[in-house]
Amino acid sequence: MKWETRALSAADTRLPDGYETAPWGAYAPGVLQRALIGIARGSFLHRGRMRYLMTMLIRRLGTPLDVTFQGLRYRIEGRNNLMDYGLLLHPDYNGEEIRFLRGACAEGGVAVDIGANIGLYSLPLARAVGQGGRVISIDANAAVLQRLKVNARLSGLDNITAVACAVGDSIGQVDLEIANSDLAIVSVTPSAQGSIPLRPLRDILSDAGITRVDALKIDIEGFEDAALVPFLETAPDAMLPRRISIERGGPGRTDYQGCAAAFARKGYRLVGRTRLNSFYERS
Template sequence: MAVSDRLSARSELTAPSQIPVDDISDFGSRKPSAVTAGLISLTQNLGLSWLGKRLIYLLRRIGLLMMGDCADVTVFGARLRIYPHNNVSEKRVLFATQLFDPAERDALKALAAPGAVFLDIGANVGLYSISVGEAFAAHPETRIVAVEPHPYIYRRLAFNAGLNPAYNITAVEAGIADCEGTLSLTLHGDNLGETRMVQPGMTASAEAITAEKVVDVPVISLMQLVAAQGLTRIDGMKVDVEGFEEKVLLPFFDTAPDALLPRVIIIENNVRYWDVDIVAVAAKRGYASHRISKNNLLLSRDS
Protein backbone atom coordinates (compact mmCIF):
# COMPACT_ATOMS: atom_id res chain seq x y z
CA MET A 1 0.00 0.00 0.00
CA ALA A 2 1.33 3.45 -0.89
CA VAL A 3 2.29 5.70 1.98
CA SER A 4 -0.30 8.29 0.89
CA ASP A 5 -2.97 5.58 1.09
CA ARG A 6 -2.03 4.88 4.69
CA LEU A 7 -2.72 8.40 5.91
CA SER A 8 -5.28 8.49 8.68
CA ALA A 9 -8.86 9.42 7.96
CA ARG A 10 -8.34 12.42 10.23
CA SER A 11 -5.53 13.66 7.98
CA GLU A 12 -7.60 13.26 4.81
CA LEU A 13 -10.53 15.15 6.29
CA THR A 14 -8.62 18.03 7.85
CA ALA A 15 -5.81 18.76 5.39
CA PRO A 16 -7.42 20.53 2.41
CA SER A 17 -4.00 21.79 1.33
CA GLN A 18 -2.84 18.18 0.96
CA ILE A 19 -0.35 18.62 3.77
CA PRO A 20 0.27 15.10 5.04
CA VAL A 21 -0.10 14.51 8.75
CA ASP A 22 -0.31 11.10 10.37
CA ASP A 23 -0.41 11.60 14.12
CA ILE A 24 -2.43 8.46 14.83
CA SER A 25 -0.48 5.41 13.62
CA ASP A 26 2.15 3.97 15.93
CA PHE A 27 5.78 4.95 15.63
CA GLY A 28 7.54 2.36 13.47
CA SER A 29 4.62 1.89 11.11
CA ARG A 30 6.25 4.37 8.73
CA LYS A 31 9.73 2.89 8.66
CA PRO A 32 11.69 3.74 5.49
CA SER A 33 12.68 0.91 3.19
CA ALA A 34 16.04 -0.74 3.78
CA VAL A 35 17.54 1.04 0.78
CA THR A 36 16.22 4.44 1.85
CA ALA A 37 17.38 3.84 5.42
CA GLY A 38 20.82 3.03 4.05
CA LEU A 39 20.93 6.28 2.08
CA ILE A 40 19.82 8.25 5.14
CA SER A 41 22.52 6.65 7.27
CA LEU A 42 25.16 7.28 4.61
CA THR A 43 24.31 10.96 4.18
CA GLN A 44 24.23 11.49 7.94
CA ASN A 45 27.77 10.14 8.25
CA LEU A 46 29.46 11.88 5.34
CA GLY A 47 32.02 14.54 6.15
CA LEU A 48 31.66 18.28 5.67
CA SER A 49 34.22 18.68 2.93
CA TRP A 50 33.20 20.09 -0.46
CA LEU A 51 32.98 16.56 -1.86
CA GLY A 52 31.09 15.30 1.18
CA LYS A 53 28.45 17.99 0.82
CA ARG A 54 28.08 17.35 -2.92
CA LEU A 55 27.52 13.66 -2.20
CA ILE A 56 24.98 14.49 0.48
CA TYR A 57 22.94 16.60 -1.93
CA LEU A 58 23.11 13.97 -4.68
CA LEU A 59 22.16 11.06 -2.44
CA ARG A 60 19.41 13.14 -0.83
CA ARG A 61 17.78 13.70 -4.21
CA ILE A 62 17.83 9.97 -4.84
CA GLY A 63 16.48 9.21 -1.39
CA LEU A 64 13.62 11.69 -1.74
CA LEU A 65 12.52 10.07 -5.00
CA MET A 66 12.26 6.74 -3.19
CA MET A 67 10.37 8.02 -0.14
CA GLY A 68 6.70 8.25 0.67
CA ASP A 69 5.21 11.13 2.64
CA CYS A 70 7.07 10.47 5.87
CA ALA A 71 9.51 8.23 7.68
CA ASP A 72 9.89 7.07 11.28
CA VAL A 73 13.56 7.55 12.17
CA THR A 74 15.96 8.14 15.04
CA VAL A 75 17.65 11.55 14.90
CA PHE A 76 19.52 13.33 17.71
CA GLY A 77 19.05 10.11 19.67
CA ALA A 78 15.28 10.70 19.62
CA ARG A 79 12.32 9.20 17.81
CA LEU A 80 10.88 11.40 15.07
CA ARG A 81 8.35 11.17 12.29
CA ILE A 82 9.83 13.28 9.47
CA TYR A 83 8.07 14.64 6.36
CA PRO A 84 10.89 15.73 4.02
CA HIS A 85 9.05 16.71 0.85
CA ASN A 86 7.49 20.07 1.72
CA ASN A 87 9.56 21.27 4.67
CA VAL A 88 13.21 22.18 4.13
CA SER A 89 14.08 21.83 7.82
CA GLU A 90 12.81 18.26 7.94
CA LYS A 91 14.63 17.41 4.71
CA ARG A 92 17.88 18.85 6.05
CA VAL A 93 17.74 17.07 9.37
CA LEU A 94 16.83 13.72 7.83
CA PHE A 95 19.54 13.55 5.19
CA ALA A 96 22.24 15.74 6.71
CA THR A 97 21.82 15.98 10.46
CA GLN A 98 25.41 17.16 10.84
CA LEU A 99 24.61 20.27 8.75
CA PHE A 100 21.53 21.28 10.74
CA ASP A 101 22.62 24.42 12.66
CA PRO A 102 25.27 22.66 14.78
CA ALA A 103 26.71 25.81 16.37
CA GLU A 104 23.27 27.11 17.34
CA ARG A 105 22.21 23.82 18.85
CA ASP A 106 25.48 23.43 20.73
CA ALA A 107 25.07 26.91 22.26
CA LEU A 108 21.63 25.95 23.52
CA LYS A 109 22.65 22.53 24.81
CA ALA A 110 25.40 24.21 26.82
CA LEU A 111 22.65 25.91 28.87
CA ALA A 112 21.40 22.60 30.27
CA ALA A 113 21.31 22.69 34.07
CA PRO A 114 18.85 21.85 36.85
CA GLY A 115 15.62 23.76 36.29
CA ALA A 116 16.72 25.17 32.92
CA VAL A 117 14.04 26.38 30.49
CA PHE A 118 14.25 26.60 26.69
CA LEU A 119 11.63 28.44 24.62
CA ASP A 120 11.37 27.43 20.97
CA ILE A 121 9.39 30.19 19.20
CA GLY A 122 8.46 29.16 15.68
CA ALA A 123 9.26 25.58 16.58
CA ASN A 124 8.28 24.03 13.25
CA VAL A 125 8.12 20.27 13.95
CA GLY A 126 10.31 20.58 17.04
CA LEU A 127 13.77 19.88 15.65
CA TYR A 128 15.55 22.40 17.89
CA SER A 129 13.52 21.28 20.91
CA ILE A 130 14.27 17.62 20.26
CA SER A 131 17.95 18.27 19.53
CA VAL A 132 18.54 19.95 22.91
CA GLY A 133 16.12 17.66 24.74
CA GLU A 134 18.62 14.97 25.67
CA ALA A 135 21.02 17.50 27.21
CA PHE A 136 18.22 19.16 29.19
CA ALA A 137 16.69 15.86 30.28
CA ALA A 138 19.98 14.90 31.94
CA HIS A 139 19.13 17.47 34.63
CA PRO A 140 16.11 17.57 36.95
CA GLU A 141 13.09 19.83 36.48
CA THR A 142 14.04 21.19 33.05
CA ARG A 143 11.38 22.40 30.64
CA ILE A 144 11.09 22.98 26.92
CA VAL A 145 8.17 25.00 25.53
CA ALA A 146 7.75 24.74 21.76
CA VAL A 147 5.36 27.19 20.08
CA GLU A 148 4.03 26.78 16.54
CA PRO A 149 0.98 28.44 14.90
CA HIS A 150 0.71 26.41 11.69
CA PRO A 151 -2.16 23.98 12.33
CA TYR A 152 -0.69 21.02 10.44
CA ILE A 153 2.93 21.62 11.45
CA TYR A 154 1.74 21.91 15.06
CA ARG A 155 0.29 18.41 14.81
CA ARG A 156 3.64 17.09 13.60
CA LEU A 157 5.33 18.93 16.48
CA ALA A 158 2.94 17.56 19.10
CA PHE A 159 3.39 14.04 17.75
CA ASN A 160 7.19 14.27 17.90
CA ALA A 161 7.06 15.73 21.41
CA GLY A 162 4.83 12.86 22.49
CA LEU A 163 7.30 10.32 21.13
CA ASN A 164 9.94 11.64 23.55
CA PRO A 165 8.21 12.22 26.92
CA ALA A 166 11.48 12.25 28.87
CA TYR A 167 12.36 15.59 27.24
CA ASN A 168 9.39 17.34 28.91
CA ILE A 169 8.41 19.31 25.80
CA THR A 170 5.20 21.31 26.02
CA ALA A 171 3.78 22.00 22.55
CA VAL A 172 1.71 25.19 22.25
CA GLU A 173 -0.44 25.89 19.21
CA ALA A 174 -0.23 29.67 18.85
CA GLY A 175 1.67 32.49 17.26
CA ILE A 176 3.69 35.00 19.28
CA ALA A 177 2.96 38.65 18.49
CA ASP A 178 2.64 42.04 20.20
CA CYS A 179 -1.03 41.48 21.00
CA GLU A 180 -3.56 38.87 21.98
CA GLY A 181 -6.14 37.85 19.42
CA THR A 182 -6.10 36.41 15.92
CA LEU A 183 -3.82 37.02 12.94
CA SER A 184 -3.62 35.56 9.46
CA LEU A 185 -0.96 33.05 8.54
CA THR A 186 0.10 32.48 4.94
CA LEU A 187 0.81 28.85 4.13
CA HIS A 188 3.86 28.33 1.92
CA GLY A 189 3.15 25.15 -0.03
CA ASP A 190 6.68 24.34 -1.21
CA ASN A 191 8.35 24.94 2.15
CA LEU A 192 6.10 24.99 5.18
CA GLY A 193 8.94 26.44 7.23
CA GLU A 194 8.53 29.72 5.31
CA THR A 195 5.01 30.24 6.63
CA ARG A 196 4.61 33.91 7.62
CA MET A 197 2.29 35.95 9.77
CA VAL A 198 0.52 38.75 7.94
CA GLN A 199 1.52 42.01 9.60
CA PRO A 200 -1.40 43.83 11.28
CA GLY A 201 -2.90 46.35 8.88
CA MET A 202 -1.60 44.47 5.85
CA THR A 203 -3.19 41.89 3.62
CA ALA A 204 -1.71 38.70 2.34
CA SER A 205 -0.33 38.74 -1.19
CA ALA A 206 -2.77 38.07 -4.00
CA GLU A 207 -0.92 34.82 -4.62
CA ALA A 208 -1.72 33.62 -1.10
CA ILE A 209 -5.35 34.73 -0.87
CA THR A 210 -7.18 31.43 -1.25
CA ALA A 211 -9.09 29.41 1.32
CA GLU A 212 -6.24 26.91 1.45
CA LYS A 213 -3.29 29.33 1.66
CA VAL A 214 -4.36 31.68 4.44
CA VAL A 215 -5.63 30.63 7.85
CA ASP A 216 -6.45 32.58 11.00
CA VAL A 217 -4.48 31.51 14.07
CA PRO A 218 -4.52 32.56 17.75
CA VAL A 219 -1.69 34.82 18.90
CA ILE A 220 -0.47 35.94 22.30
CA SER A 221 2.48 38.00 23.47
CA LEU A 222 5.67 36.41 24.72
CA MET A 223 5.00 37.68 28.24
CA GLN A 224 1.51 36.14 28.10
CA LEU A 225 3.08 32.83 27.09
CA VAL A 226 5.50 33.07 30.01
CA ALA A 227 2.63 33.73 32.42
CA ALA A 228 0.45 30.97 30.98
CA GLN A 229 3.28 28.45 31.32
CA GLY A 230 4.17 29.63 34.83
CA LEU A 231 7.80 30.35 33.92
CA THR A 232 10.06 32.20 36.31
CA ARG A 233 13.26 31.80 34.28
CA ILE A 234 14.30 31.40 30.66
CA ASP A 235 17.78 30.12 29.94
CA GLY A 236 17.66 29.91 26.15
CA MET A 237 15.31 30.96 23.40
CA LYS A 238 15.20 30.40 19.65
CA VAL A 239 13.10 32.76 17.52
CA ASP A 240 12.47 31.75 13.89
CA VAL A 241 9.34 33.52 12.69
CA GLU A 242 10.17 34.58 9.14
CA GLY A 243 10.47 38.32 9.62
CA PHE A 244 8.00 38.67 12.51
CA GLU A 245 10.79 38.93 15.08
CA GLU A 246 9.99 42.56 15.97
CA LYS A 247 6.50 41.62 17.12
CA VAL A 248 7.92 38.84 19.26
CA LEU A 249 10.97 40.46 20.82
CA LEU A 250 10.47 44.22 21.08
CA PRO A 251 7.55 44.06 23.56
CA PHE A 252 9.46 41.42 25.53
CA PHE A 253 12.61 43.54 25.77
CA ASP A 254 10.45 46.49 26.78
CA THR A 255 8.64 44.78 29.67
CA ALA A 256 10.51 41.66 30.84
CA PRO A 257 12.30 41.93 34.20
CA ASP A 258 16.04 41.27 34.16
CA ALA A 259 15.57 37.97 35.96
CA LEU A 260 13.51 36.65 33.05
CA LEU A 261 15.89 37.61 30.22
CA PRO A 262 17.42 34.53 28.55
CA ARG A 263 21.16 34.05 28.68
CA VAL A 264 21.17 33.10 24.99
CA ILE A 265 18.78 33.97 22.17
CA ILE A 266 19.18 32.45 18.71
CA ILE A 267 17.41 34.66 16.19
CA GLU A 268 17.03 34.24 12.45
CA ASN A 269 18.72 37.16 10.70
CA ASN A 270 15.74 38.68 8.93
CA VAL A 271 16.97 42.27 9.14
CA ARG A 272 15.56 43.01 5.67
CA TYR A 273 12.07 42.71 7.15
CA TRP A 274 12.69 44.81 10.28
CA ASP A 275 11.70 48.41 10.77
CA VAL A 276 13.57 48.57 14.09
CA ASP A 277 17.10 47.37 14.81
CA ILE A 278 16.40 44.48 17.18
CA VAL A 279 20.09 44.01 17.91
CA ALA A 280 20.40 47.63 19.08
CA VAL A 281 17.34 47.25 21.30
CA ALA A 282 18.76 44.03 22.75
CA ALA A 283 22.05 45.79 23.48
CA LYS A 284 20.21 48.19 25.78
CA ARG A 285 19.16 45.16 27.83
CA GLY A 286 22.73 43.90 28.11
CA TYR A 287 23.00 41.63 25.06
CA ALA A 288 26.03 41.25 22.84
CA SER A 289 25.44 40.11 19.27
CA HIS A 290 27.43 37.44 17.46
CA ARG A 291 27.02 36.13 13.93
CA ILE A 292 26.87 32.41 14.67
CA SER A 293 26.16 31.11 11.15
CA LYS A 294 25.09 32.23 7.69
CA ASN A 295 21.46 32.72 8.68
CA ASN A 296 21.38 33.20 12.44
CA LEU A 297 22.49 35.63 15.11
CA LEU A 298 23.28 34.75 18.71
CA LEU A 299 22.44 37.29 21.39
CA SER A 300 24.19 36.56 24.68
CA ARG A 301 23.77 38.18 28.07
CA ASP A 302 26.14 37.84 31.00
CA SER A 303 23.84 37.56 33.99
Protein backbone atom coordinates (compact mmCIF):
# COMPACT_ATOMS: atom_id res chain seq x y z
CA MET A 1 0.00 0.00 0.00
CA LYS A 2 1.29 3.46 -0.91
CA TRP A 3 1.10 5.95 1.94
CA GLU A 4 1.06 9.72 1.53
CA THR A 5 3.58 10.97 4.04
CA ARG A 6 4.80 14.21 5.56
CA ALA A 7 7.54 15.25 7.93
CA LEU A 8 6.89 14.83 11.64
CA SER A 9 6.12 18.30 12.96
CA ALA A 10 6.54 19.94 16.36
CA ALA A 11 2.76 19.93 16.65
CA ASP A 12 2.74 16.12 16.37
CA THR A 13 4.95 15.79 19.44
CA ARG A 14 3.16 18.44 21.49
CA LEU A 15 0.90 16.86 24.09
CA PRO A 16 -2.33 18.58 25.17
CA ASP A 17 -2.18 20.60 28.38
CA GLY A 18 -2.44 18.29 31.35
CA TYR A 19 -1.96 15.12 29.28
CA GLU A 20 1.15 14.03 31.17
CA THR A 21 0.20 15.21 34.64
CA ALA A 22 -3.57 14.79 34.99
CA PRO A 23 -4.57 11.92 37.31
CA TRP A 24 -6.12 8.76 35.92
CA GLY A 25 -9.80 9.31 35.18
CA ALA A 26 -9.43 13.00 34.41
CA TYR A 27 -10.43 12.15 30.84
CA ALA A 28 -12.99 9.46 31.58
CA PRO A 29 -15.39 8.94 28.66
CA GLY A 30 -18.78 10.58 29.04
CA VAL A 31 -22.07 8.68 29.12
CA LEU A 32 -22.61 8.85 25.36
CA GLN A 33 -18.99 7.96 24.64
CA ARG A 34 -19.22 4.93 26.94
CA ALA A 35 -22.35 3.84 25.11
CA LEU A 36 -20.66 4.11 21.72
CA ILE A 37 -17.59 2.24 22.98
CA GLY A 38 -19.84 -0.50 24.36
CA ILE A 39 -21.70 -0.82 21.06
CA ALA A 40 -18.44 -1.08 19.11
CA ARG A 41 -16.84 -3.60 21.47
CA GLY A 42 -19.98 -5.72 21.43
CA SER A 43 -20.12 -5.80 17.64
CA PHE A 44 -18.16 -8.07 15.30
CA LEU A 45 -17.50 -4.98 13.13
CA HIS A 46 -14.26 -3.85 14.76
CA ARG A 47 -12.42 -2.75 11.64
CA GLY A 48 -12.85 -0.76 8.45
CA ARG A 49 -15.78 1.60 8.00
CA MET A 50 -17.33 0.71 11.35
CA ARG A 51 -14.18 1.65 13.23
CA TYR A 52 -13.81 4.96 11.40
CA LEU A 53 -17.45 5.87 11.96
CA MET A 54 -17.44 5.07 15.67
CA THR A 55 -14.12 6.79 16.36
CA MET A 56 -15.27 9.89 14.47
CA LEU A 57 -18.38 10.09 16.64
CA ILE A 58 -16.48 9.44 19.88
CA ARG A 59 -13.74 11.96 19.09
CA ARG A 60 -16.25 14.69 18.29
CA LEU A 61 -17.60 14.30 21.81
CA GLY A 62 -14.17 15.06 23.25
CA THR A 63 -10.61 13.78 23.68
CA PRO A 64 -8.23 12.76 25.22
CA LEU A 65 -9.83 9.69 26.74
CA ASP A 66 -8.76 7.44 29.61
CA VAL A 67 -9.58 3.83 28.68
CA THR A 68 -8.72 0.47 30.19
CA PHE A 69 -7.51 -2.31 27.91
CA GLN A 70 -6.52 -5.76 29.19
CA GLY A 71 -6.50 -4.35 32.71
CA LEU A 72 -3.99 -1.63 31.80
CA ARG A 73 -4.44 2.11 31.47
CA TYR A 74 -4.15 4.04 28.24
CA ARG A 75 -4.65 7.74 27.68
CA ILE A 76 -5.43 8.22 24.01
CA GLU A 77 -6.17 11.03 21.62
CA GLY A 78 -7.38 9.03 18.65
CA ARG A 79 -5.52 11.53 16.47
CA ASN A 80 -4.83 9.61 13.26
CA ASN A 81 -3.39 6.61 15.10
CA LEU A 82 -5.19 3.37 14.24
CA MET A 83 -3.79 1.72 17.35
CA ASP A 84 -5.73 4.22 19.45
CA TYR A 85 -8.86 3.21 17.59
CA GLY A 86 -8.21 -0.49 18.17
CA LEU A 87 -7.65 -0.04 21.89
CA LEU A 88 -10.78 2.04 22.12
CA LEU A 89 -13.14 -0.22 20.20
CA HIS A 90 -11.83 -3.79 19.94
CA PRO A 91 -12.19 -5.99 23.05
CA ASP A 92 -9.29 -8.26 22.04
CA TYR A 93 -7.19 -6.08 19.76
CA ASN A 94 -4.08 -8.10 18.74
CA GLY A 95 -4.88 -10.33 21.71
CA GLU A 96 -3.61 -13.53 20.08
CA GLU A 97 -0.22 -11.92 19.43
CA ILE A 98 0.03 -10.59 22.98
CA ARG A 99 -0.90 -13.95 24.52
CA PHE A 100 1.67 -15.75 22.35
CA LEU A 101 4.49 -13.47 23.46
CA ARG A 102 3.35 -13.43 27.07
CA GLY A 103 3.67 -17.22 27.06
CA ALA A 104 7.46 -16.82 26.83
CA CYS A 105 7.60 -14.33 29.71
CA ALA A 106 7.93 -15.08 33.39
CA GLU A 107 8.91 -13.07 36.45
CA GLY A 108 12.32 -11.55 35.81
CA GLY A 109 12.16 -12.04 32.05
CA VAL A 110 13.03 -9.66 29.22
CA ALA A 111 10.88 -8.62 26.27
CA VAL A 112 11.72 -6.37 23.32
CA ASP A 113 9.12 -4.35 21.42
CA ILE A 114 10.37 -2.90 18.12
CA GLY A 115 7.87 -0.41 16.74
CA ALA A 116 6.38 0.06 20.19
CA ASN A 117 3.84 2.79 19.35
CA ILE A 118 1.78 3.71 22.44
CA GLY A 119 2.45 0.44 24.25
CA LEU A 120 -0.13 -2.09 23.07
CA TYR A 121 2.48 -4.86 23.49
CA SER A 122 4.93 -3.20 25.86
CA LEU A 123 2.52 -2.71 28.75
CA PRO A 124 1.11 -6.27 29.01
CA LEU A 125 4.60 -7.71 28.53
CA ALA A 126 5.95 -5.42 31.27
CA ARG A 127 3.26 -6.71 33.59
CA ALA A 128 4.10 -10.32 32.61
CA VAL A 129 7.82 -10.02 33.45
CA GLY A 130 7.12 -8.20 36.71
CA GLN A 131 9.25 -5.71 38.58
CA GLY A 132 12.27 -8.00 38.32
CA GLY A 133 12.03 -8.03 34.53
CA ARG A 134 12.43 -5.47 31.78
CA VAL A 135 10.84 -4.42 28.52
CA ILE A 136 12.86 -2.51 25.92
CA SER A 137 10.42 -0.43 23.87
CA ILE A 138 11.91 0.99 20.67
CA ASP A 139 10.33 3.48 18.28
CA ALA A 140 11.72 6.09 15.91
CA ASN A 141 8.60 8.21 16.29
CA ALA A 142 8.82 10.56 19.27
CA ALA A 143 5.13 11.39 19.02
CA VAL A 144 4.04 7.87 19.96
CA LEU A 145 6.90 7.13 22.35
CA GLN A 146 5.87 10.09 24.53
CA ARG A 147 2.44 8.59 24.87
CA LEU A 148 3.83 5.15 25.70
CA LYS A 149 5.66 6.69 28.68
CA VAL A 150 2.45 8.32 29.90
CA ASN A 151 0.54 5.03 29.59
CA ALA A 152 3.26 3.13 31.47
CA ARG A 153 3.16 5.66 34.32
CA LEU A 154 -0.63 5.57 34.52
CA SER A 155 -0.48 1.76 34.64
CA GLY A 156 2.06 1.79 37.47
CA LEU A 157 4.82 0.21 35.38
CA ASP A 158 8.40 1.33 35.89
CA ASN A 159 10.20 -1.57 34.19
CA ILE A 160 9.95 -0.20 30.63
CA THR A 161 12.98 1.38 28.96
CA ALA A 162 11.89 3.58 26.04
CA VAL A 163 14.48 3.99 23.28
CA ALA A 164 13.95 6.66 20.61
CA CYS A 165 15.68 5.46 17.45
CA ALA A 166 15.30 3.56 14.20
CA VAL A 167 16.60 -0.03 14.04
CA GLY A 168 18.65 -1.23 11.08
CA ASP A 169 21.85 -2.94 9.98
CA SER A 170 24.20 0.02 10.48
CA ILE A 171 24.93 3.04 12.65
CA GLY A 172 23.82 6.37 11.22
CA GLN A 173 21.00 8.88 11.01
CA VAL A 174 17.64 8.85 9.24
CA ASP A 175 14.94 11.31 8.28
CA LEU A 176 11.48 10.37 9.49
CA GLU A 177 8.13 10.95 7.82
CA ILE A 178 4.69 9.87 9.00
CA ALA A 179 1.63 8.81 7.07
CA ASN A 180 -1.10 11.43 6.77
CA SER A 181 -3.68 8.78 7.61
CA ASP A 182 -1.89 7.20 10.58
CA LEU A 183 0.53 8.95 12.91
CA ALA A 184 2.24 5.65 13.77
CA ILE A 185 3.14 4.56 10.24
CA VAL A 186 6.57 5.89 9.39
CA SER A 187 8.98 6.07 6.50
CA VAL A 188 12.69 6.36 7.26
CA THR A 189 15.35 7.48 4.80
CA PRO A 190 19.09 7.31 5.62
CA SER A 191 20.56 10.80 5.71
CA ALA A 192 23.78 12.17 7.17
CA GLN A 193 21.76 15.18 8.36
CA GLY A 194 18.85 13.11 9.66
CA SER A 195 17.43 13.91 13.08
CA ILE A 196 16.74 10.31 14.15
CA PRO A 197 19.55 7.90 15.14
CA LEU A 198 19.79 4.56 13.34
CA ARG A 199 21.28 1.69 15.33
CA PRO A 200 21.62 -2.10 15.17
CA LEU A 201 19.48 -4.01 17.64
CA ARG A 202 22.49 -5.72 19.20
CA ASP A 203 23.97 -2.32 20.13
CA ILE A 204 20.70 -1.06 21.60
CA LEU A 205 20.34 -4.11 23.82
CA SER A 206 23.98 -4.11 24.86
CA ASP A 207 23.75 -0.46 25.93
CA ALA A 208 20.66 -1.34 27.98
CA GLY A 209 22.55 -4.14 29.72
CA ILE A 210 20.41 -6.89 28.19
CA THR A 211 22.04 -10.33 27.98
CA ARG A 212 18.95 -12.46 27.28
CA VAL A 213 15.62 -12.00 25.51
CA ASP A 214 12.50 -14.09 26.07
CA ALA A 215 10.02 -12.47 23.68
CA LEU A 216 10.34 -10.08 20.76
CA LYS A 217 7.74 -8.26 18.72
CA ILE A 218 8.71 -6.43 15.54
CA ASP A 219 6.56 -4.23 13.31
CA ILE A 220 8.52 -1.44 11.63
CA GLU A 221 6.88 -0.93 8.25
CA GLY A 222 9.13 -2.98 6.00
CA PHE A 223 12.49 -2.73 7.76
CA GLU A 224 12.15 -6.08 9.51
CA ASP A 225 14.92 -7.77 7.49
CA ALA A 226 17.43 -4.96 8.05
CA ALA A 227 16.70 -4.80 11.76
CA LEU A 228 16.39 -8.46 12.67
CA VAL A 229 18.58 -10.55 10.37
CA PRO A 230 21.96 -9.11 11.51
CA PHE A 231 20.92 -9.55 15.12
CA LEU A 232 19.86 -13.17 14.65
CA GLU A 233 23.10 -13.99 12.81
CA THR A 234 25.46 -12.49 15.40
CA ALA A 235 23.74 -12.67 18.79
CA PRO A 236 24.74 -15.40 21.27
CA ASP A 237 22.15 -18.10 21.92
CA ALA A 238 21.08 -16.53 25.22
CA MET A 239 19.97 -13.41 23.39
CA LEU A 240 17.93 -15.23 20.75
CA PRO A 241 14.27 -14.75 21.72
CA ARG A 242 12.26 -17.83 22.60
CA ARG A 243 9.25 -16.41 20.78
CA ILE A 244 8.93 -13.79 18.03
CA SER A 245 5.83 -12.10 16.64
CA ILE A 246 6.63 -10.42 13.33
CA GLU A 247 4.41 -8.50 10.97
CA ARG A 248 3.88 -10.19 7.65
CA GLY A 249 4.91 -8.16 4.63
CA GLY A 250 5.16 -8.25 0.87
CA PRO A 251 2.79 -9.59 -1.79
CA GLY A 252 -0.07 -11.55 -0.29
CA ARG A 253 1.17 -10.70 3.21
CA THR A 254 3.94 -13.31 3.05
CA ASP A 255 6.70 -13.49 5.64
CA TYR A 256 9.79 -11.36 5.09
CA GLN A 257 12.18 -13.57 3.12
CA GLY A 258 15.36 -12.59 4.93
CA CYS A 259 13.84 -13.06 8.37
CA ALA A 260 12.18 -16.37 7.46
CA ALA A 261 15.49 -17.73 6.16
CA ALA A 262 17.34 -16.56 9.28
CA PHE A 263 14.68 -18.12 11.50
CA ALA A 264 15.19 -21.46 9.76
CA ARG A 265 18.97 -21.27 10.17
CA LYS A 266 18.63 -20.52 13.87
CA GLY A 267 16.21 -23.31 14.66
CA TYR A 268 12.95 -21.37 14.81
CA ARG A 269 9.72 -22.96 13.64
CA LEU A 270 6.58 -21.26 12.42
CA VAL A 271 3.85 -22.10 14.93
CA GLY A 272 0.98 -19.87 13.86
CA ARG A 273 -0.30 -16.84 11.99
CA THR A 274 -2.94 -14.19 12.38
CA ARG A 275 -4.24 -11.87 9.69
CA LEU A 276 -1.20 -9.58 9.98
CA ASN A 277 1.49 -11.38 11.98
CA SER A 278 3.46 -14.64 12.09
CA PHE A 279 4.57 -16.48 15.22
CA TYR A 280 7.97 -18.16 15.51
CA GLU A 281 9.28 -20.24 18.41
CA ARG A 282 12.69 -21.62 19.28
CA SER A 283 13.11 -24.63 21.52
